Amino acid sequence: MGDDSEWMKLPIDQKCEHKIWKARLNGYEEALKLFQKIEDEKSPEWGKYLGLIKKFVTDSNAVAQLKGLEAALAFIENAHVAGKTTGEVVSGVVSKVFNQPKARAKELGTDICLTYIEIEKAELVQDELIKGLDNKNPKIVVACVETLRKALCEFGSKIITLKPVVKVLPKLFESREKAVRDEAKLLAVEIYRWIRDALRTPLQNINSVQLKELEEEWVKLPPAAPKQTRFLRSQQDLKAKFEQQQAAGGDEADGDDDDEVEAAPVDPYELLEAVEILSKLPKDFYEKIEAKKWQERKEVLEAVEALTKNPKLESGDYGDLARALKKVIGKDANVMLVAMAAKCLAGLATGLRKKFGTYAGHVVPTILEKFKEKKPQVVQALQEAIDAVFLTTTLQNISEDVLAVMDNKNPSIKQQASLFLARSFRHCTPSTLPKSVLKPFCAAFLKQVNDSAPEVRDAAFEALGTAMKVVGEKAVNPFLADVDKLKLDKIKECADKVELVGKKGGGGGGGGGGEKKAKPAAKAAGPPKKGKPASAPSAKSKKASDTKETVETELSPEVCEEKAAAVLPASCMQLLDSGNWKERLASMEEFQRAVEQMDKSEMPCQALVKMLAKKPGWKETNFQVMQMKLHIVGLIAQKGSFSKTSALVVLDGLVDKIGDVKCGSNAKEALTAIGEACSLPWTAEQVVSMAFTQKNPKNQAETLNWLANAMKEFGFAGINVKAFINNVKTALGATNPAVRTSAITLLGVMYLYMGAPLRMFFEDEKPALLSQIDAEFEKMQGQSPPAPIRGTKKAGAEEEGDAAAEEEEVDGGAGDIMDLLPRTDISDKITSDMVSKISDKNWKIRKEGLDEVAAVISEAKFIQANIGELPMALKGRLNDSNKLLVQQALNILQQIATAMGPSLKQHVKNLGIPVITVLGDSKSNVRAAALSTLNAWVEQTGMKEWLEGEDLSEELKKENPFLRQEILGWLAEKLPTLRTVPADLMLCVPHLYGCLEDRSGDVRKKAQDALPTFMMHLGYEKMSKATSKLKPASKDQVVGMLEKARAVMPAKPEAPAKAAASKPPASSTPAAKPASGLCTFPLTTANMTTTSWLGVVGKKPPVKAGAKDEEDKSGPIFILVPNGKEQRIKEEKALKILKWNFITPRDEYVEQLKTQMSTCLPKWLQDELFHFDFQRHVKAIGAMIEHMEAECEAVIGCLDLILKWFTLRFFDTNTSVLMKALEFLKLLFTMLSRKNYQLNDYEASSFIPYLILKVGESKDVVRKDVRAILTMLCKVYAASKVFPFLMEGTKSKNSKQRCECLEELGCLIENFGMNVCQPTPAKALKEIALHIGDRDTTVRNAALNTVVAAYNACGDQVFKLIGNVRPSNLNHKNAAEVTSSSIFNSQARAQNAHLEQSAPSIPKEFQLDLEVFENNHTCASDIPDLVQHKLDEVLEPVMIPERKMRSVSPHFDDIHNSSASTINFVISQVASGDINTSIQALAQLFSMESLAREASMGVLKDLMHGLITLMLDTRVEDIEDGQQLIRSVNLLVVRVLEKSDQTNILSALLVLLQDSLISTAGSPMFSELVMKCLWRMIRFLPQTINSINLDRILLDVHNFMKVFPKEKLKQLKSDVPHRTLKTLLHTLCRLTGAKILDHMSMIENRNESELEAHLRRVVKHSANLSGLKSDKSTEKGALRSDDKVIKAKVSDILSEIFKKIGSKENTKEGLTELYEYKQKYSDADLEPFLRNNSQFFQSYVDRGLRMIESEREGKGRIQTSTGILFTEDRPPLSSLRPSVASSTDMLHSKLSQLKESREHFQQEQSHSHSPTRSSSPASNLDDLKKRLERIKSNRQ
Secondary structure, eight states, X not given: OHHHHHHHTSOHHHHTTOSSHHHHHHHHHHHHHHHHHOOOTTOGGGGGGTTTHHHHHTOSSHHHHHHHHHHHHHHHHHOTTGGGGHHHHHXXXXXXXXXXXXXXXXXXXXXXHHHHHHTTOHHHHHHHHHHHTTOSOHHHHHHHHHHHHHHHHHHOTTTSOHHHHHHHHHHHHTOSOHHHHHHHHHHHHHHHHHHGGGGTTTTTTSOHHHHHHHHHHHHXXXXXXXXXXXXXXXXXXXXXXXXXXXXXXXXXXXXXXXXHHTOSOOOGGGGSOOBOOGGGSOTTHHHHTTOSSHHHHHHHHHHHHHHHTSSSBOOOOOHHHHHHHHHHHHHOSOHHHHHHHHHHHHHHHHHHGGGGHHHHHHHHHHHHHHTTOOOXXXXXXXXXXXXXXXXXXXHHHXXXXXXXXXXXXXXXXXXXXXXXXXXXXXXXOTTTSOHHHHHHHHHHHHHHTTOSSHHHHHHHHHHHHHHHHHHOHHHHGGGGTTSOHHHHHHHHHHHHHOOXXXXXXXXXXXXXXXXXXXXXXHHHHHHHHOHXXXXXXXXXXXXXXXHHHHTOOOOOHHHHHHHHHHHSOHHHHHHTTOSSHHHHHHHHHHHHHHHHHOOGGGOOHHHHHHHHTSTTGGGOOOHHHHHHHHHHHHHHHHXXXXXXXXXXXXXXXXHHHTTOTTTHHHHHHHHHHHHHHHOHHHHHHHHHHHHHHHOOHHHHHHHHHHHHHHHHHHOSTTOOHHHHHHHHHHHHTOSSHHHHHHHHHHHHHHHHHHOGGGGGGGTTSOHHHHHHHHHHHHHHTTOOOOOOOSSOHHXXXXXXXXXXXXXXXXXXXXXXXXXXXXXXXXXXXXXXXXXXXXXXXXXXXXXXXXXXXHHHHHHHSSBOSOOTTHHHHHHHHTTOSSHHHHHHHHHHHHHHHHHHGGGGGGGIIXXXXXXXXXXXXSOHHHHHHHHHXXXXXXXXXXXXXXHSSSHHHHHHHSOOHHHHHHHHHHHHHHGGGOSOOOGGGGGGHHHHHHHHTOSSHHHHHHHHHHHHHHHHHHXXXXXXXXXXXXXXXHHHHHHHHHHHHHHTOOOOOSSGGGTTXXXXXXXXXXXXXXXXXXXXXXXXXXXXXXXXXXXXXXXHHHHHHHHHXXXXXXXXXXXXXXXXXXXXXXXXXXXXXXOSOOSSOOHHHHHHHHHHHTTTSOHHHHHHHTOSOHHHHHHHHHHHHHHHTTTHHHHHHTHHHHHHHHHHHTTOOOHHHHHHHHHHHHHHHHHHHHTTOOOOHHHHHTTHHHHHHGGGOSSHHHHXXXXXXXXXXXXXXXXXXXXXXXXXXXXXXXHHHHHHHHHHHHHHHHHHOGGGSSSOHHHHHHHHHHGGGOSSHHHHHHHHHHHHHHHHHHTTHHHHHHOOOOGGGOOOOOHHHHHHHHHHHHHHHOTTOOHHXXXXXXXXXHHHHHXXXXXXXXXXXXXXXXXXXXXXXXXXXXXXXXXXXXXXXXGGHHHHTSHHHHHHHXXXXXXXXXXXXXXXXXXXXXXXXXXXXXXXXXXXXXXHHHHHHHHHOTHHHHSTTHHHHHHHHHHHHHHHHHHSOHHHHHHHHHHHHHHHHHOSSSOHHHHHHHHHHHHHHHHTHHHHGGGSOHHHHHHHHHHHHHHSOHHHHHTSSOSHHHHHHHHHHHHHHHHHGGGGGGGOTTOTTGGGOHHHHHHHHHHHHHHHHHTTOOHHHHHHHHHHHHHHHHHHHHHHHHHHHHHHHHSTTTHHHHHHHHHXXXXXXXXXXXXXXXXXXXXXXXXXXXXXXXXXXXXXXXXXXXXXHHOOOOOOSSGGGGGGOTTOOOHHHHHHHHHHHHHHHHHHHHHHHHHOOOOOTXXXXXXXXXXXXXHHHHHHHHHO
16 A cells, blocks of 8 residues: 555656556546546646557556546547647557457547547548558457448548548458458448449459449448538538538438539549559560551550550650550551550540640541541541540640541541530530630531531531530520521530530539539639639620621611601601701700600610711711711710611711811710720721721721720720731821821730730831831830720629639730731641651751751741641650750740740640650750740740649659759749649649658758748648648658748739739738748749748758768769860850850859859869859869869860859959969969960950959969969960950059059060060050050059060160150150159158069169169279269369268269169169168259159159158157158258149149048148148249149149038138138239139139139239239239348248258258259348358358259250150140150150160270279170070079
């Protein structure tokens, strides 16, 4: 008892698991009580027992198990989560309960199974029970069979799937155990109750005794259909209904409803197992079927016949077999074999059903032709065959073939064709036999009812009678208008005899439903699925009634008068034809009042309109009377039953008046009313033909205008376009322009409804007219046709849901429009020879055949559906081993789609589905072509045909990742645009679930994208139910995805035309946004949206895939494709593929390259190369480097693709990829060079331009590698061909690229001579010379170096080659100026710049000697002795205090023997590593006024920027002598301001101030220093005003004020900029007066300039101050006053100068300033300042001034002799300085100096006998030559 007390304390769930059985028993009892108490089915308490229920039913103790079963049953009945335990619990029941001896246990076990079924788990329970049938214990088997029987008895065949049960029945009947056999018998009887005779076929092979017993039992069963007695939880409404019936005690009341519920009988075919027969065909079948001996042919046909007797066949490719049988039927002379082949075809069609539809169109024409045979057994076999084939396809698909033989000369063929149609019609319903299909058949039958052969007539009557029975008399009557009464009666008699067949699958109301039920069922099924067929009968009935009115007998004038007199006043009748117009008018008014008061039923329309037509009738001369008359016609048409007979009375008169100015509008209104009464299509046809018969251009034009407007009001439905086309063509050719304009307007309206096909009718018109039509069409493009406002009321009243019907009619109209196009029958042109060519063994002949087909289709433009044997031939080519032919076949299919139009539907199964198969091709370009073809077909056929049947699901079933992902992607795009889909789409769902777990990530992703689109049509419930057959692990995963897909499921589009536009209302859930997005953009957004709800996908499959990839990587990575490269070159030349030419690579280029590479590289490498992760690229390049040497032949084979891929990498921003790519390219070109391979132009043009882009890369290491590759490139590609690419590179906006390309060009010229220049040396050098004027220093220097290289190569000829380059084409600057500016700027940024960095900016020929002097210190120490000696001869000795400034002394002039060399030397000093040396060199440059004045504005701006930046740099103070350095820079700035061209420096300062104020990053001190410079310039304006170009200064001020208007300027923190500008303008105005306004010529729109207004105010103010003085006196006065001011300040200025002279550091600057002051003011008195100083100081100043004077004179001579001048920065202003030389002159000068220098050196060397280095610079010429040689060798 102690133990008991322990477990008694445990909670219930723990007791249930206790090892002591009593504890478990107690636990089960308590659990049972608990389960019965819990009221909330979703209580969390249930969750505790989820894992225990299986233990409840499988307890090892029998007593405890019994109680456990009761508890489990209570759990299942009450718990919401019970369904999760189904599999394990039912399995436990089968294995551990059904074998128990206790009946109670078995009973509870059965109840548990049935309860699980009740909670919607029928499939799982059924699966477990069927598994139990394989148990070795017969007790278990018996119990399972019994449970299945009870489940079927209670729940019925809708809940219990019978197919798997029927499948195992024969096996149960073979059991050794009698109990099993007996239970199987009871089960078979129960199944028979539900499916009746459908069970006979599956059980036909069981023991005959057993079968007999079963037959006896079946006979005993009551005929009444069984009913479901137990219901699922979701069927509680049915349960309530059933209980109500039981309570009422009568079943008959609702018998009809029950019949409707069970209207779909079980198809025996569905219960059968498919048999695979293709592999069982005789091995030599295809040889023997062609054998000459009929016995051999018979032998194999018998074998096939035996195989085809299997009632259900496995799907497969039966094309060859069908073709072989077709050939026997069509061509075999032995009729017995024909009959056998027909039976085989019938067997195939019966066994395959819809899967045979693909081959139906191929065999039907042959069978019909063979009906010429008269032997009954042959005819019967053929009838059976064609009837079986019909059930596999649709009437529409074979209509063309049948109609083709209806006019055959052989009466037997006509008879059998009609009989076949009669039999076929019996399987149809009004919806499957629409007017469009029936109309051509009725026309053919009407011909046959008059045939001479009675059997043909009888067959036609029978067919017409059957059609009448199916669609109704009203629908057929319009086609029988011309049939006499006798024949009509016979047709009706035939119709009465016809018994319709209930259509399979539940469409027609079942076998026993009878005729009365077939129509209501079809009608009920119509609206939701097929709006168009549902509306068809009403439309037909309307037409039928119209037809009766049209043939209304014409009344005689007497009868008309009599009828009119009965309804019109007598006075009205008398005055109708009065001679007085007023009386006629009064008569008309009475007439109108009478018509308005008449009732519709008593209005004799024909009589009334004939009265109106009574003399004078439509010839009425008074317009008022005529207006009334026309108005009355309209009233009669609106109010009465207006027939076409009545309309014909008035139409001619209306058309005659339609062009009348006064009556035209009334005539149009009347015509519109008639159109509404008699239908617009008929009215329009009559009116247009009458108008063009009359020849009145006004009437013709207005008729067309009326018709255009009427089309908009009535819509386009029913319009017979063909009736108008000829008249419209006539109108287009009319001489009257109004007629032509009206015709074009009408065409525009028709275009709204017809679209592009309309143009096809007018392609033969004159180009001018065609362009007008095109312009009209273009206006209409993008517009949608207006909704009809007339002619729709009646239809709306008769039909429910008329909106949907209208939409369907519009769609139908579009299809009809396509049918109107004139189509060519090309079946005769598709010869057997052509078809045999397409199937030839030689691919070239196959291609020839395909070319012929393409030519035939292109020539025909629009073709009929009959294309002979072409479909099967093309289908064969879709599997061709040659992928080019596959693509060609796809292109032809695309052609066919466009050419055939909607008739293409009949070829979907035999040609369209094979296109889907091509989507599984391994080549992406083939798949892309297939997808394009598929979309072209769908555009013509719609999606319905593709989704019907099992074809699509069979394709999806194939485990081909490419096929699966393409199909799913395609479906994800198309499904959201559909309103409804066939139920067969459900067949794809199991395969869709399989794709969700596919090994391929792409397939999984596409499946996830497609999931919501499937759900939008099938619903969540259906798709969720379909998961029950999945494995538990898979099911959980898929159910999770379904839940997530449910959240983003798009809503169905409301109308086909607005599928994308109509969005579901936004819901409150977070998923509303993705849902609407998905609906709007079915393809792309689906991909984006659905991938965001993923995350459920398992990770195991990718791991496996990865492992597989690792194995694949062992082989070669470059695959040699023979002639692959040549083919690509051909394709690019033929423009079949994109040419590799782009600024940035677009997606289509990447996709194209990916496609091309797929044949040359393994899949794994291709994935790496096109991966989004750059690390994968690095990895791929590494692999390519490893394999390159070993697979060099294959590398060369796909070299073009490899180079193209690397060009894509040049656009990447990742440096590691770029460096790895350059590493590979260096190795690649080394290998190519070693193999002596030469690049072809195709490879070079797709690579070199993109390589050159990288030569301008900012990173030095990249540029270095690219230059190395360019050098290697010349070994595998002609340098002369590389040259143009580099020339193209010099046009880049990137200055680094321009510079590097120019340098590379120089290297090419050096290494390969002038012949390398392309197209000619002259053109090339002229292009290069243009860059000497480039704004960038490095580019200018590179260009000069390149020209010097050319000079070295060809000498003086260079001058001729370059010729005169116009200065206007250049922004040229002198190299010296630019070099000084750019290098000084670099020093301002970092004082420790090295000479080596600036070396490339100095032309080589001038640089070498200087390098010797600067870097070789021993040489520099030897030279000065000689230099000093020569200096004494040239200059007077001058005492210079302390600092000699040796580095910038002009002493080296004599060494170089030319003034140009001196200038160059000073320039080189600017680039010195020593900042002091640089500043002194600049000071020396700017000390020469004539030289300084040539500095351009751009250079001065850069220089001032650099100097001011240097002055503000805080780091300068930290270096030694920092303060001294700042003072030196300060002096230099002053010198620059004074010596430079005043216009340029003032302009430079204004621009610099503008830039500094714009920039927020700079120091505010910068702006202040710039303004100080400007104030200094303003102070000296009175002296410099005459040398300033005021136009330029005012332009710069204008630009400044544009950027900084007055208001903006005042908003700045400081007001100094505003005051500076104001002072400058005031000073200019003061100095020039009103003339300042004449200097605004360079300003565009000067009236809008703020500057002009300001100047005018200043000038006006000045004028007021100065009174009426002339401009000249004002100017003189101003100058005089300025002189006084200057004199007043003389002492201050001279004091400052003498202070500088006295300071140790600034003595030179002081002397220079004093000299310049004396030059300006020659009368200046220096005596007062000198008198106060010592005699030594006075002598020092005197000597210094003389020294400066002599220097200035010397420099002037230098300038004159060299002729090197600096040019302006702005080309348009170059005309202001005629002395400025062009860059060509400068270049010529440089080269001339080089030449003279060389000659001089040679002469010196020949005359010199001293070997010392100091004797002459010529002694270093040998060294110079050696160094040049070394440089050349290094560069090579």
